Amino acid sequence: MNDDKTVKETDAYPVGCFENYFFVKKKNTLVKITIDDIQYISIDGRYSNIITSHGKYVVQLSLKHFLNLLPKMNFKRIHRNCIVNTNKVVKIFLEDNLILLEDDIKVNISRLYRQEFVNTYPVLT
Numbered sequence: 001m002n003d004d005k006t007v008k009e010t011d012a013y014p015v016g017c018f019e020n021y022f023f024v025k026k027k028n029t030l031v032k033i034t035i036d037d038i039q040y041i042s043i044d045g046r047y048s049n050i051i052t053s054h055g056k057y058v059v060q061l062s063l064k065h066f067l068n069l070l071p072k073m074n075f076k077r078i079h080r081n082c083i084v085n086t087n088k089v090v091k092i093f094l095e096d097n098l099i100l101l102e103d104d105i106k107v108n109i110s111r112l113y114r115q116e117f118v119n120t121y122p123v124l125t
Contacts, residue, residue, distance in 0.1 A: 018069045018070050018071075019071060020034065021033060022035075022069075024050065024057045024059055033050060033052060033057065035070065035071065035085075037053050038050060039052060039084070039085060039088050039103065040082055040084040040085065040101065040107055041066055047060055048061050051105070053102070053103060063077065066083060067083060074086055076113075078114075079109060079113060080112075084099060084101065085101075086120060086121075088101045092118060094114070097109050097114060
């Protein structure tokens with residue numbers, strides 16, 4: 001672990017340690033991100049984009065690392081490049097492989113992860 005408490009890929013933080021919030025460095029400021037505000041997290045090259053109801057934050061952590069740090073009940077992988085906050089899901093369009101999140105945010109779900117993701121919800125037919 002680093003002396004400055006900056007999270008790096010090699011750090012050994014306990015699984016699920018980001019239960020309520022964490023801070024992200026944006027320029028010379030630390031911004032508090034509450035877990036409930038996260039809509040989804042996607043990968044862009046070597047960086048992860050954290051999309052919240054308040055904006056976008058870029059950090060250098062992998063999705064796998066995020067999945068280990070965030071509460072497992074709330075965050076599910078829907079694509080090799082994306083995880084979503086299950087509490088923010090409004091609709092799942094099965095034929096279009098599309099998920100509608102709060103604030104009219106649309107993200108694609110891959111066929112590989114679709115059934116596993118849908119099975120996390122109770123579905124009445």
